[in-house]
Amino acid sequence: MTAVLETKGLGKRYGRRWALRDCTLEIPPGHVVGLVGPNGAGKTTLLNLAVGLLSPTSGDILVLGDRPAHGAAQLARVGFVAQETPLYAGLSVADHLRFGAWLNPSWDQPQAEDRIDQLGLDRTQRAGELSGGQRAQLALTLAIAKRPELLILDEPVASLDPLARREFLQHLMESVAEHELSVVLSSHLVSDLERVCDYLIVLVSSQVQVAGEIEELLASHHRLTGPRRDLERLPASQEVIEASHTDRQSTLIVRTDQPILDPTWSVEQISLEDLVLAYMGRAAPTRATRPALLRVEP
Protein backbone atom coordinates (compact mmCIF):
# COMPACT_ATOMS: atom_id res chain seq x y z
CA MET A 1 0.00 0.00 0.00
CA THR A 2 1.17 3.51 -0.75
CA ALA A 3 2.42 5.49 2.21
CA VAL A 4 0.30 8.54 3.05
CA LEU A 5 3.47 10.47 3.73
CA GLU A 6 6.95 9.50 2.66
CA THR A 7 9.96 11.74 3.11
CA LYS A 8 13.65 11.18 2.53
CA GLY A 9 16.21 13.59 3.95
CA LEU A 10 13.60 16.33 3.76
CA GLY A 11 14.76 19.78 4.83
CA LYS A 12 13.59 23.37 4.75
CA ARG A 13 15.88 26.30 5.40
CA TYR A 14 15.05 29.94 5.94
CA GLY A 15 18.23 31.92 5.43
CA ARG A 16 20.70 30.29 7.78
CA ARG A 17 18.15 28.58 9.98
CA TRP A 18 16.89 25.07 9.27
CA ALA A 19 13.19 24.87 10.16
CA LEU A 20 13.26 21.16 9.33
CA ARG A 21 16.29 18.97 8.86
CA ASP A 22 16.99 15.50 7.56
CA CYS A 23 13.43 14.30 8.01
CA THR A 24 12.88 10.70 6.88
CA LEU A 25 9.46 9.17 7.48
CA GLU A 26 7.21 6.54 6.03
CA ILE A 27 3.68 6.57 7.34
CA PRO A 28 1.42 3.70 6.27
CA PRO A 29 -2.23 4.49 5.43
CA GLY A 30 -5.15 4.08 7.82
CA HIS A 31 -3.62 5.84 10.78
CA VAL A 32 -4.42 8.88 12.83
CA VAL A 33 -0.98 10.37 13.19
CA GLY A 34 -0.06 12.77 15.97
CA LEU A 35 2.75 15.18 15.18
CA VAL A 36 3.98 16.41 18.54
CA GLY A 37 6.66 18.87 19.51
CA PRO A 38 7.18 22.19 21.27
CA ASN A 39 6.26 25.43 19.54
CA GLY A 40 8.81 26.29 16.88
CA ALA A 41 9.95 22.67 16.44
CA GLY A 42 9.07 22.58 12.73
CA LYS A 43 5.61 20.99 12.81
CA THR A 44 3.93 23.64 10.68
CA THR A 45 6.86 23.57 8.24
CA LEU A 46 6.48 19.80 7.77
CA LEU A 47 2.71 20.07 7.29
CA ASN A 48 3.05 22.99 4.87
CA LEU A 49 5.58 20.96 2.86
CA ALA A 50 3.08 18.08 2.77
CA VAL A 51 0.30 20.22 1.31
CA GLY A 52 2.62 22.00 -1.11
CA LEU A 53 2.42 25.46 0.45
CA LEU A 54 6.20 25.28 0.85
CA SER A 55 8.79 23.60 -1.32
CA PRO A 56 11.71 21.75 0.19
CA THR A 57 15.28 23.06 0.33
CA SER A 58 16.57 19.49 0.28
CA GLY A 59 15.31 15.92 0.10
CA ASP A 60 12.08 14.42 -1.22
CA ILE A 61 8.49 14.26 -0.13
CA LEU A 62 5.63 12.17 -1.49
CA VAL A 63 2.05 12.43 -0.28
CA LEU A 64 -0.21 9.50 -1.23
CA GLY A 65 2.52 8.54 -3.67
CA ASP A 66 2.56 11.86 -5.54
CA ARG A 67 4.26 15.23 -5.23
CA PRO A 68 2.40 17.65 -2.92
CA ALA A 69 -0.14 19.87 -4.73
CA HIS A 70 0.81 18.25 -8.03
CA GLY A 71 -2.23 19.08 -10.15
CA ALA A 72 -5.94 19.21 -9.43
CA ALA A 73 -6.29 15.48 -8.76
CA GLN A 74 -3.66 15.53 -6.02
CA LEU A 75 -5.17 18.66 -4.47
CA ALA A 76 -8.55 16.91 -4.29
CA ARG A 77 -7.09 13.95 -2.39
CA VAL A 78 -5.71 15.99 0.50
CA GLY A 79 -7.71 18.08 2.95
CA PHE A 80 -5.97 20.74 4.98
CA VAL A 81 -7.01 22.89 7.92
CA ALA A 82 -4.35 25.46 8.72
CA GLN A 83 -3.56 26.78 12.18
CA GLU A 84 -6.26 29.05 13.65
CA THR A 85 -8.78 27.49 11.19
CA PRO A 86 -8.93 30.39 8.73
CA LEU A 87 -12.35 31.12 7.22
CA TYR A 88 -13.81 34.08 5.34
CA ALA A 89 -15.13 36.23 8.16
CA GLY A 90 -17.61 38.07 5.90
CA LEU A 91 -19.09 34.96 4.30
CA SER A 92 -21.98 33.05 5.84
CA VAL A 93 -21.92 29.38 6.73
CA ALA A 94 -23.99 28.60 3.60
CA ASP A 95 -21.59 30.66 1.44
CA HIS A 96 -18.71 28.57 2.71
CA LEU A 97 -20.51 25.40 1.63
CA ARG A 98 -21.29 26.88 -1.80
CA PHE A 99 -17.68 27.96 -2.14
CA GLY A 100 -16.50 24.46 -1.19
CA ALA A 101 -18.87 22.84 -3.70
CA TRP A 102 -17.62 25.12 -6.44
CA LEU A 103 -13.93 24.45 -5.76
CA ASN A 104 -13.98 20.71 -5.08
CA PRO A 105 -14.96 18.10 -7.69
CA SER A 106 -15.77 15.38 -5.15
CA TRP A 107 -17.75 17.68 -2.82
CA ASP A 108 -20.35 15.93 -0.65
CA GLN A 109 -23.03 18.61 -0.15
CA PRO A 110 -25.67 16.46 1.64
CA GLN A 111 -23.10 15.33 4.16
CA ALA A 112 -21.85 18.87 4.76
CA GLU A 113 -25.43 20.09 5.28
CA ASP A 114 -26.22 17.23 7.68
CA ARG A 115 -23.17 18.07 9.71
CA ILE A 116 -24.01 21.78 9.85
CA ASP A 117 -27.47 20.84 11.16
CA GLN A 118 -26.02 18.43 13.71
CA LEU A 119 -23.73 21.17 14.94
CA GLY A 120 -26.72 23.47 15.23
CA LEU A 121 -25.07 26.18 13.13
CA ASP A 122 -27.22 28.90 11.60
CA ARG A 123 -26.51 28.85 7.87
CA THR A 124 -27.05 32.56 7.48
CA GLN A 125 -24.54 33.47 10.17
CA ARG A 126 -21.25 34.99 9.09
CA ALA A 127 -18.12 33.01 9.94
CA GLY A 128 -16.73 36.05 11.73
CA GLU A 129 -19.55 35.83 14.27
CA LEU A 130 -19.00 32.17 15.17
CA SER A 131 -17.31 31.05 18.37
CA GLY A 132 -13.84 29.50 18.19
CA GLY A 133 -15.28 26.02 18.58
CA GLN A 134 -17.89 26.61 15.87
CA ARG A 135 -15.27 28.02 13.49
CA ALA A 136 -13.10 24.94 14.02
CA GLN A 137 -16.09 22.67 13.44
CA LEU A 138 -17.04 24.52 10.25
CA ALA A 139 -13.47 24.31 8.93
CA LEU A 140 -13.42 20.57 9.70
CA THR A 141 -16.81 20.10 8.01
CA LEU A 142 -15.48 21.79 4.86
CA ALA A 143 -12.29 19.74 4.87
CA ILE A 144 -14.22 16.47 5.27
CA ALA A 145 -16.92 17.36 2.71
CA LYS A 146 -14.30 17.42 -0.04
CA ARG A 147 -13.88 13.71 0.75
CA PRO A 148 -10.10 13.62 0.95
CA GLU A 149 -8.04 10.46 1.42
CA LEU A 150 -5.72 12.30 3.76
CA LEU A 151 -6.68 15.06 6.14
CA ILE A 152 -3.97 17.32 7.55
CA LEU A 153 -4.76 19.51 10.54
CA ASP A 154 -2.31 22.00 12.01
CA GLU A 155 -2.87 22.52 15.76
CA PRO A 156 -6.62 22.11 15.36
CA VAL A 157 -7.51 22.10 19.05
CA ALA A 158 -4.87 24.41 20.54
CA SER A 159 -7.18 27.41 20.85
CA LEU A 160 -10.32 25.50 21.89
CA ASP A 161 -11.78 25.14 25.37
CA PRO A 162 -11.98 21.56 26.72
CA LEU A 163 -15.59 20.97 25.66
CA ALA A 164 -15.08 22.35 22.13
CA ARG A 165 -11.89 20.29 21.94
CA ARG A 166 -13.73 17.10 22.84
CA GLU A 167 -16.54 17.87 20.37
CA PHE A 168 -14.05 18.59 17.62
CA LEU A 169 -12.21 15.30 18.18
CA GLN A 170 -15.52 13.40 18.36
CA HIS A 171 -16.50 14.81 14.97
CA LEU A 172 -13.06 14.00 13.58
CA MET A 173 -13.07 10.39 14.85
CA GLU A 174 -16.61 9.82 13.59
CA SER A 175 -15.48 10.93 10.13
CA VAL A 176 -12.43 8.69 10.29
CA ALA A 177 -14.66 5.71 11.13
CA GLU A 178 -17.13 6.58 8.41
CA HIS A 179 -14.82 7.47 5.52
CA GLU A 180 -11.66 5.56 6.43
CA LEU A 181 -9.56 8.67 6.21
CA SER A 182 -5.91 8.89 7.12
CA VAL A 183 -5.25 11.88 9.36
CA VAL A 184 -2.15 13.81 10.39
CA LEU A 185 -2.68 16.34 13.15
CA SER A 186 -0.23 18.36 15.15
CA SER A 187 -0.23 19.58 18.71
CA HIS A 188 2.30 20.77 21.24
CA LEU A 189 0.46 18.70 23.87
CA VAL A 190 0.49 14.94 23.58
CA SER A 191 -2.42 14.74 26.05
CA ASP A 192 -4.66 16.34 23.39
CA LEU A 193 -3.89 13.53 20.97
CA GLU A 194 -3.50 10.51 23.20
CA ARG A 195 -7.03 9.21 22.72
CA VAL A 196 -7.29 9.75 19.01
CA CYS A 197 -3.88 8.85 17.58
CA ASP A 198 -2.43 5.43 16.88
CA TYR A 199 0.80 6.71 15.35
CA LEU A 200 3.16 9.30 16.75
CA ILE A 201 5.90 11.55 15.43
CA VAL A 202 7.94 13.55 17.93
CA LEU A 203 9.59 16.56 16.35
CA VAL A 204 11.99 18.69 18.38
CA SER A 205 14.51 21.32 17.26
CA SER A 206 13.73 20.75 13.54
CA GLN A 207 14.42 17.01 13.74
CA VAL A 208 12.30 13.90 14.07
CA GLN A 209 13.24 12.25 17.37
CA VAL A 210 11.05 9.18 17.14
CA ALA A 211 8.19 7.95 14.97
CA GLY A 212 6.08 4.82 15.04
CA GLU A 213 2.87 3.10 16.02
CA ILE A 214 1.99 4.14 19.54
CA GLU A 215 1.37 0.59 20.71
CA GLU A 216 4.83 -0.47 19.56
CA LEU A 217 6.44 2.61 21.07
CA LEU A 218 4.83 1.93 24.43
CA ALA A 219 5.82 -1.73 24.31
CA SER A 220 9.47 -0.99 23.56
CA HIS A 221 10.11 1.79 26.09
CA HIS A 222 10.55 1.09 29.79
CA ARG A 223 11.45 2.94 32.93
CA LEU A 224 14.21 1.16 34.86
CA THR A 225 15.02 1.98 38.46
CA GLY A 226 17.75 0.35 40.48
CA PRO A 227 21.08 0.81 42.24
CA ARG A 228 23.25 3.46 40.66
CA ARG A 229 25.31 2.22 37.74
CA ASP A 230 27.45 3.21 34.83
CA LEU A 231 25.54 3.62 31.58
CA GLU A 232 28.50 2.20 29.66
CA ARG A 233 27.72 -1.18 31.10
CA LEU A 234 24.20 -1.49 29.74
CA PRO A 235 23.58 -4.09 27.02
CA ALA A 236 24.05 -2.68 23.52
CA SER A 237 20.41 -3.45 22.71
CA GLN A 238 19.22 -0.85 25.23
CA GLU A 239 19.17 2.70 23.97
CA VAL A 240 19.08 5.20 26.81
CA ILE A 241 16.60 7.99 26.13
CA GLU A 242 16.74 9.61 29.54
CA ALA A 243 18.91 9.02 32.58
CA SER A 244 19.02 10.56 36.00
CA HIS A 245 21.05 9.51 38.99
CA THR A 246 21.21 10.16 42.69
CA ASP A 247 24.19 9.05 44.75
CA ARG A 248 22.73 5.57 45.07
CA GLN A 249 19.98 5.19 42.50
CA SER A 250 19.70 5.33 38.71
CA THR A 251 16.46 5.95 36.84
CA LEU A 252 16.49 5.38 33.10
CA ILE A 253 14.08 5.42 30.24
CA VAL A 254 15.36 2.93 27.66
CA ARG A 255 14.21 1.72 24.30
CA THR A 256 14.70 -1.95 23.55
CA ASP A 257 12.98 -4.79 21.76
CA GLN A 258 14.71 -7.34 23.99
CA PRO A 259 13.51 -8.45 27.41
CA ILE A 260 15.24 -6.76 30.35
CA LEU A 261 17.14 -9.55 32.05
CA ASP A 262 19.07 -7.72 34.76
CA PRO A 263 17.15 -8.64 37.96
CA THR A 264 18.37 -5.60 39.89
CA TRP A 265 16.31 -3.27 37.71
CA SER A 266 12.71 -2.72 38.58
CA VAL A 267 10.93 -2.32 35.23
CA GLU A 268 7.85 -0.18 34.69
CA GLN A 269 5.75 0.77 31.71
CA ILE A 270 5.79 4.43 30.82
CA SER A 271 2.96 6.65 29.70
CA LEU A 272 2.90 8.25 26.27
CA GLU A 273 3.40 11.64 27.87
CA ASP A 274 6.55 10.46 29.68
CA LEU A 275 7.83 8.96 26.46
CA VAL A 276 7.36 12.22 24.57
CA LEU A 277 8.91 14.26 27.39
CA ALA A 278 11.94 11.95 27.47
CA TYR A 279 12.59 12.53 23.76
CA MET A 280 11.98 16.25 24.12
CA GLY A 281 14.41 16.40 27.04
CA ARG A 282 17.04 14.53 25.09
CA ALA A 283 16.74 16.75 22.04
CA ALA A 284 16.61 20.08 23.81
CA PRO A 285 20.00 21.65 24.46
CA THR A 286 21.02 20.87 28.07
CA ARG A 287 19.10 23.04 30.44
CA ALA A 288 21.40 24.21 33.17
CA THR A 289 18.83 24.01 35.92
CA ARG A 290 17.60 20.51 36.53
CA PRO A 291 16.35 20.59 40.08
CA ALA A 292 17.72 18.20 42.70
CA LEU A 293 18.92 15.35 40.49
CA LEU A 294 22.34 15.20 39.00
CA ARG A 295 21.88 14.66 35.31
CA VAL A 296 24.34 12.53 33.40
CA GLU A 297 24.06 12.78 29.67
CA PRO A 298 24.14 9.45 27.83
Next chain:
Amino acid sequence: MIEFHLDTHSGVAPYLQVVHQVRQALRLGLLSEGDQLPTVKDVVARLAINPNTVLKAYRELEHDGLVAARPGIGTFVTRTLSDASLAAHAGLRRELLRWLAGARRAGLDDESIEALFRDCFRTASAEDVA
Protein backbone atom coordinates in the same frame (compact mmCIF):
# COMPACT_ATOMS: atom_id res chain seq x y z
CA MET B 1 -27.20 -1.24 24.62
CA ILE B 2 -24.32 -0.29 26.84
CA GLU B 3 -22.11 2.80 26.83
CA PHE B 4 -18.37 2.79 27.26
CA HIS B 5 -16.27 5.20 29.25
CA LEU B 6 -12.56 5.70 29.28
CA ASP B 7 -10.10 6.49 32.03
CA THR B 8 -7.06 7.94 30.32
CA HIS B 9 -5.02 8.05 33.53
CA SER B 10 -5.49 4.43 34.53
CA GLY B 11 -2.50 3.19 32.56
CA VAL B 12 -4.70 0.43 31.09
CA ALA B 13 -4.68 0.44 27.29
CA PRO B 14 -7.94 1.96 25.97
CA TYR B 15 -8.84 -1.15 23.93
CA LEU B 16 -8.48 -3.28 27.08
CA GLN B 17 -10.77 -0.93 28.95
CA VAL B 18 -13.44 -1.54 26.31
CA VAL B 19 -12.86 -5.31 26.52
CA HIS B 20 -13.13 -5.22 30.33
CA GLN B 21 -16.32 -3.19 30.20
CA VAL B 22 -17.98 -5.66 27.84
CA ARG B 23 -16.88 -8.61 29.97
CA GLN B 24 -18.09 -6.84 33.08
CA ALA B 25 -21.49 -6.13 31.47
CA LEU B 26 -21.73 -9.80 30.47
CA ARG B 27 -20.89 -10.89 33.98
CA LEU B 28 -23.44 -8.55 35.52
CA GLY B 29 -26.11 -9.61 33.03
CA LEU B 30 -26.35 -6.12 31.49
CA LEU B 31 -25.60 -7.79 28.17
CA SER B 32 -26.85 -11.19 27.12
CA GLU B 33 -26.88 -13.37 24.05
CA GLY B 34 -28.20 -11.60 20.96
CA ASP B 35 -27.63 -8.06 22.28
CA GLN B 36 -25.88 -5.66 19.97
CA LEU B 37 -22.73 -3.78 20.96
CA PRO B 38 -22.55 -0.10 20.03
CA THR B 39 -21.25 0.40 16.48
CA VAL B 40 -17.66 1.53 16.04
CA LYS B 41 -18.89 4.85 14.71
CA ASP B 42 -21.10 5.41 17.77
CA VAL B 43 -18.30 4.57 20.17
CA VAL B 44 -15.73 6.85 18.55
CA ALA B 45 -18.26 9.67 18.19
CA ARG B 46 -18.99 9.44 21.89
CA LEU B 47 -15.53 8.87 23.33
CA ALA B 48 -13.44 10.72 20.73
CA ILE B 49 -11.10 7.75 20.42
CA ASN B 50 -9.38 6.14 17.47
CA PRO B 51 -11.63 3.69 15.56
CA ASN B 52 -8.82 1.11 15.51
CA THR B 53 -9.01 1.01 19.32
CA VAL B 54 -12.64 -0.13 19.18
CA LEU B 55 -11.99 -2.54 16.30
CA LYS B 56 -9.15 -4.11 18.23
CA ALA B 57 -11.33 -4.54 21.33
CA TYR B 58 -14.15 -6.11 19.32
CA ARG B 59 -11.70 -8.43 17.56
CA GLU B 60 -10.38 -9.59 20.89
CA LEU B 61 -13.90 -10.24 22.19
CA GLU B 62 -14.65 -12.12 19.00
CA HIS B 63 -11.50 -14.16 19.41
CA ASP B 64 -12.65 -15.07 22.93
CA GLY B 65 -15.93 -16.29 21.44
CA LEU B 66 -18.03 -13.72 23.29
CA VAL B 67 -19.28 -11.73 20.31
CA ALA B 68 -19.63 -12.14 16.55
CA ALA B 69 -19.50 -9.49 13.86
CA ARG B 70 -22.22 -9.53 11.21
CA PRO B 71 -20.79 -7.53 8.35
CA GLY B 72 -22.81 -4.43 7.56
CA ILE B 73 -25.09 -4.91 10.58
CA GLY B 74 -23.03 -4.82 13.74
CA THR B 75 -21.44 -6.84 16.50
CA PHE B 76 -23.61 -9.13 18.62
CA VAL B 77 -23.17 -11.00 21.87
CA THR B 78 -22.98 -14.76 21.33
CA ARG B 79 -22.29 -16.00 24.82
CA THR B 80 -22.86 -14.79 28.31
CA LEU B 81 -20.47 -14.93 31.24
CA SER B 82 -22.89 -14.60 34.13
CA ASP B 83 -24.06 -18.23 34.50
CA ALA B 84 -20.65 -19.85 34.56
CA SER B 85 -19.18 -17.46 37.08
CA LEU B 86 -22.25 -17.37 39.33
CA ALA B 87 -22.55 -21.13 39.56
CA ALA B 88 -18.94 -21.53 40.57
CA HIS B 89 -19.16 -18.48 42.80
CA ALA B 90 -20.82 -19.77 45.93
CA GLY B 91 -18.45 -22.68 46.51
CA LEU B 92 -15.35 -20.61 45.80
CA ARG B 93 -16.60 -17.87 48.06
CA ARG B 94 -17.11 -20.33 50.94
CA GLU B 95 -13.64 -21.74 50.47
CA LEU B 96 -12.08 -18.30 50.38
CA LEU B 97 -13.90 -17.23 53.55
CA ARG B 98 -12.67 -20.37 55.27
CA TRP B 99 -9.14 -19.63 54.11
CA LEU B 100 -9.40 -16.02 55.35
CA ALA B 101 -10.55 -17.20 58.77
CA GLY B 102 -7.56 -19.53 58.85
CA ALA B 103 -5.20 -16.69 57.93
CA ARG B 104 -6.56 -14.55 60.77
CA ARG B 105 -6.17 -17.38 63.23
CA ALA B 106 -2.56 -17.64 62.11
CA GLY B 107 -2.16 -14.01 63.18
CA LEU B 108 -1.92 -12.30 59.77
CA ASP B 109 -3.20 -8.74 59.48
CA ASP B 110 -5.10 -7.34 56.44
CA GLU B 111 -1.99 -6.12 54.69
CA SER B 112 -0.15 -9.42 55.08
CA ILE B 113 -3.18 -11.35 53.85
CA GLU B 114 -3.38 -9.16 50.76
CA ALA B 115 0.35 -9.48 50.12
CA LEU B 116 0.18 -13.26 50.50
CA PHE B 117 -2.82 -13.48 48.17
CA ARG B 118 -1.16 -11.32 45.55
CA ASP B 119 2.07 -13.26 45.79
CA CYS B 120 0.26 -16.59 45.29
CA PHE B 121 -1.80 -15.10 42.49
CA ARG B 122 1.35 -13.99 40.70
CA THR B 123 3.08 -17.33 41.23
CA ALA B 124 0.05 -19.20 39.88
CA SER B 125 -0.18 -16.89 36.84
CA ALA B 126 3.52 -17.31 36.15
CA GLU B 127 3.17 -21.09 36.31
CA ASP B 128 0.23 -20.91 33.90
CA VAL B 129 2.39 -19.04 31.44
CA ALA B 130 5.36 -21.42 31.84
